[in-house]
Each structure stands twice: as structure tokens, then as C-alpha cells.
Amino acid sequence: MTSLTGRWPGLRRPQRKYIPVLATLSLLAVMYGVGAVRYEAFSDGQVILNVFVDNAFLLVVAAGMTFVILTGGIDLSVGSVVALTTMLSASLLQEQGWPPYAVLPFVLFVGALLGFAMGCIIHYFEIQPFIVTLAGMFLARGLCYTISTSSIPITDPFWTSMAQSKVRFGEYFVSPSVIVALVVVIVGAYVLSHTRLGRNTYAIGGNPASALLMGLPVARTQITVYAISGFCSALGGVLLSFYMLSGYGLHAVGMELDAIAAVVIGGTLLTGGSGYLVGTVLGVLVLGVIQTIITFDGTLSSWWTKIVIGALLFVFILLQRVIGARKAR
Template sequence: MSTATVPVAGASPWDRVRGYRPPSRYLPVLATFALFVGLFGVGGLRYEGFADPQVFLSLLLDNAFLIVLAVGMTFVILTGGIDLSVGSVVALSTMIAARTLELGWSPYLAMATVLVVGAVLGTLMGLLIHYFDIQPFVATLAGMFLARGLTYLINVESISISDPTFSEIAFSTITLPGGYYTTWTVVVALAVVAVAAYVLARTRFGRTVYAVGGSESSAMLMGLRVAAVKVGVYTISGFCAALGGLLFAVYTLSGNSLHAVGMELDAIAAVVIGGTLLTGGRGLVIGSMLGVLVLGTIQTFISFDGTLSSWWTRITIGLLVLVFVVIQRFMTRRQS
């Protein structure tokens, strides 16, 4: 296991800074952070107003739901799994919220119902994967079709959300120093990142997640609770997808069966760009958040330019994912 370089006693501060080498597990996240800063810097030089702090805050606002989604996906990929159902669960969550509010339910009861449904769906997929030894791709693909189908059973038309509580959350802002502002959805997304980072770094569950991703057989031989963790990460992913769906419902103030089509691929791309190994065992939640911000910055580039097709966003994301996967392959080969 690599560690940071320890400065020699009596060395000058400059020598200490120059001689410092961060642990290798932080290098992918640092690379993603450098990419994000570089993109934002180039945008600031090329487009007037791009470097305004409010643009960054708007980036968080527009991608708060995707940040939450990427957090859940990080847990799954760290164990070597995948979850293709999260985009459909987002759509189902918006439809459940919109329909229950339309029927006169309390907004808090509607929110609780959405979160429970998301967690239950995730748990069921986790049980299929672990106890029936079904490949995560197949199990979550079935979950994707199930969740998307349920949205059409609720309603094939879009349902507007006019509930005062949802509207208040959507339009209320938090004023920051300098006259900048953000929203409560951003606060929720950042809180989810902070809680997830703590769980992965400071709890036995988090350490077991990394152990299962590194080698499931070795984790079982060590007596770790592999079953609970493998099912648990899909429960977390389902819960995060439902919470992301609530944030998306607040963002759009509507429920629609066509919401979040392909969003699971955006979440996976963000996690990969954020430095999490697709084979599991290595990655950080903060990296996934940075991956989302990289994707958002690319979209902001397209918007500021005004002449480029929106398809350039997909092209650029595809190239970035390819580059990061190749880098991961080189790193794992070198370490093995």
C-alpha cells in the first residue's frame, strides 16, 4: 500500500511542499479536480461571465439531483457492481410524488413514500444479485424496465406539481456573502455527499464496501458481513435515486414518465470520471461529485458558446469516459 512521502527532518518549507507526494488513491480525484479547474479556467478566459461564482453555484443547482444519484452509484460500483435502474427510479419518484400530491396527500407523506419505494426496489435488486447470484447488469436492467413501466401505470401524461411546500423549496433561496445565492436542493446534495464520505471513510460498513470490491472471497474469509453490504449498497443506491427523483421533481415541478431517460449513464460516467474503478475497491464520493461538475461544466460551455450542438456534450463525455477507463487500466496493470 502506497503512502504519502514523509519530508526529511529539518527540511525547508519549500522542500517539504516540493517533496510531498499524495497517496496514490487520491491521484484520480486530484486529476478530476485539475480537469474541472482547467475547464472552468478556460471557460473564464474565453467567455465573459463564465468565471462568475454564481455560474458555479448554478452548476450545483442544475446538477444537485445528479450528484445525489452519483453518490448512490459510487457505493454500488465500489463493490464491483452496477445499477442501471436509477434513471427509471428517478422518473418513478417524480410520478409518485406528483400523483400522491394530486390526490391530496401531505407533501411529507408523499416524500416518505417516494423514499421507501426507492429503498425497497434497491433492496429487492440487491437480494436478487447476492442470494440468487444474478449478474448486477441483468438484475438492475430488470429493475430499470420495472420502474419505467410503473411510471406509465401511474399516468402516461405529465403531472404538474403545484403543492406549496414543493414550490417553496423550489423557489426559496439562501443568500450568500457577496450577493450570491443558492437553493436548499444544493444543501441537500452536499449533505448527502458529506454523509456518504463519512460512511465510507469512518464506518465498518464503508470499509467492508472497499473490501468486497477489492476481493469478495477475501472479505468472506475475513468474516466480514458481505451479504449485508452487497444488499445494502443497492438499498443505498435506490434510496439516493428516490431522493434524486424528489430533487428533480422540485427542479421541474412535475412528474413525467419520460423524465431521466439515460440519466443512469450520466451517473455512471460521473463516477468513472471521478476516479472510481469499475472493477471496484477504489474510489471516493468527492470524486464522483467532481465528475458531475465536470459534466455540468461541459454543458455550460455549450450554453455559453451558443453555436455548438448539444450533441457535443455527449461526444465530449464519451471521450472523457474512454480516457479515464484507459488510465484506470494502466494504473491497475502497473500496481499488479
């Protein structure tokens, strides 16, 4: 777990900076406990693995979002980029007849390029990320419908095999997408804790003016995080198309908000500079467990998911505020 929390030698006692992550972890434990007590089959290990299976794409998208939020930015375009990726993949595979090994790098490149372009606009024209990525959101969503207004099913053998195959551990299993998502998280956490790019990301989120004065490559870093987010969105889109086996302009509507919620519940400060990818994983799990509990209950409307997420967001933003206030003495 060391690489995930960005810990390094020399730290012995748990520090205040880990409090948000620990809070999320306790919340997850409590929710899991409640589920296990109330519903018989809940404590089966496969239940928690299914949460991963059902949310692998969200995990990847939220990982990219974490980079952006750490710099103090926001990326509203991710849901649309996910949809565009499913659409592009489906169209290229089914209608253009491209082979999977060409489609995959192409859609990932398109996602990264979109992020790169938004990052450039944000940095060089000094426009709020909110508005730039809002424009990107409309653009990407609109592009989906220029490809097709209806859903395109995917029948490509590679895609169907990815959808159906299982990675087994004894009696338990996950989908290959989960492995991809975990690799993304581990690589991301390593980049954040052990590379200059990662540390510069934190520095910019902490104090952009200082970062500039300390000679850090602010422009490069800022643009790179949006490119990372775009790449992760595209990869999330690929994973979603494995899961759905279709491309559709209405996929992943509102997913940017789920991703932001997961990042915030995972303890990353919206103002930037503080947070860990492991928190984001926990945040995604929290969202997933809420859904699972509601499914298990059977009597609750699915809107309860939104209500609980809303309440949790309030609580976590207040928690951040309280911790932030204490830090400032």
C-alpha cells in the same frame, strides 16, 4: 476535506490512490480556466453555483451509484427510479391529496425498497447486477406509465417553495436542493471512510472471496449498497421534481448513464474497491461545466456534451487501466 477523501492520520505524502481524483480535479480546473478565458461572464462565481443547482439531483444519484460501483456492481435502474419517484410524488400530491410530509418518506421508502429487492436478488441468486438492475430499470419505467402516460404538474405549496426559494450567501445563492445534495455527499463520505459498512464496501470491491473469508458480512453489505442506491435515486427524484415541478415518465431518461459517467470520471474503478465520493462530486461538476460551456458558446449543438463526455470516459478508463497496470507491476 479530510472526511471526503477518506484520509486518516498517518498519511503525509499524497499517495497513488489519490491520482485519479487529482486528475479529475486538474481536468475541472483546466475546463473552468478555458471557459473563463473564452467567455466573459463565465468567471462569475454564480456560474459554478448554478452547475450545482442544475445537477443537485444527479449528484445525489451518483453518490448512491458510487457505493454500488465500489463493490464492483452497477445499478442501471437509477434513472427509472428517479422518474418513478417524480411520478409517484406528483400523483400522490395532486391526485390523491397526500400531504408532503407523508409523500416524502413514502417515496424514499419505495426507492430504498426497490434497491433492497434488487440487492437481494443479486446476492442470493448470484445474478449479475447488470441484468438485475436492467430488469429493475424496465420495471420502474413501466410503473410510471401505469400511473399516467402524460406529465402531471405539481402545484403543492411545499414543492413550489422548494423550487423557488434560494439559500443566499451574500450576492450568491443556491437552491435548497444543493444543500440536501451536499449533506448526502458528506454523510456518504463519512460512512465510506469511518464506518464498518463503508470499509466492507471497499473490501468486497477489492476481493469478494477474501472479504467472505475474513468474516465480513458480505450479504448484508451488498444488499445495503443497492438499498442506498435506491434511496439516493428516490431522493434524487424528489430533488428533480422540485426542479421540474412535475412528474413524468420521460424524466431522467438515460440518467443512469450520466451517473455512471460521473462516477467513473471521478476516478472510481468500475471493478470496485477504489474511489472516493469527492471524486464523484468532481465528476458531476465536470459534466455540468461541459454543459455550461456549450450553453455559453451558443453555437455548439448540445450533442457536443455527449461527444465530450464520451471522449472523457475513454480517457479516464484508459487512465484507470494504466494506473492499475502499474500497481500490478
